[in-house]
Amino acid sequence: MTGPIEERVKPAAQVARDPDFRYREELMKRRAALLARTRAVERDLERTDAPVSASRNEQAGERSNDDVLCAIGETDAKELAAISLALRRIELGSYGLCTLCGHKIAPERLRVLPHAEYCESCALIEDAKHGAAR
Numbered sequence: 854m855t856g857p858i859e860e861r862v863k864p865a866a867q868v869a870r871d872p873d874f875r876y877r878e879e880l881m882k883r884r885a886a887l888l889a890r891t892r893a894v895e896r897d898l899e900r901t902d903a904p905v906s907a908s909r910n911e912q913a914g915e916r917s918n919d920d921v922l923c924a925i926g927e928t929d930a931k932e933l934a935a936i937s938l939a940l941r942r943i944e945l946g947s948y949g950l951c952t953l954c955g956h957k958i959a960p961e962r963l964r965v966l967p968h969a970e971y972c973e974s975c976a977l978i979e980d981a982k983h984g985a986a987r
């Protein structure tokens with residue numbers, strides 16, 4: 854994973870006309886910050902030589918420094934994946950539409966969460982599902 858991160862970069866003029874371009878900028882910035890932090894966490898994990906993929910159950914109750922580092926990495930990895938998907942949706946022209954019901958995601962929501970995948974009501978349903986599973 855040493856290749857360039859930006860596979861296809863739109864020409865500047867095209868980006869400027871794109872109504873979603875400010876979200877795109879926001880997403881790119883966020884992604885760069887996350888990647889930098891993820892690398893720093895990975896370096897820390899290498900130093901301590903901790904098992905990175907130990908399951909949550911095995912480690913339950915044990916809150917060592919490594920667990921915290923793993924948790925950060927996991928959250929960042931999820932957000933990175935969500936950001937990549939959002940950038941893809943911008944390219945495909947479906948950005949800002951809920952991936953579940955297809956309705957428009959409120960701009961206020963996108964401002965707070967530019968990589969939002971669901972509209973507010975679908976997000977609530979998803980949260981409830983995952984909350985119950987945990």
Ligand SMILES: [Zn+2]
Pocket residue numbers: 951952953954955956971972973974975976
């Ligand atoms: Zn929805």
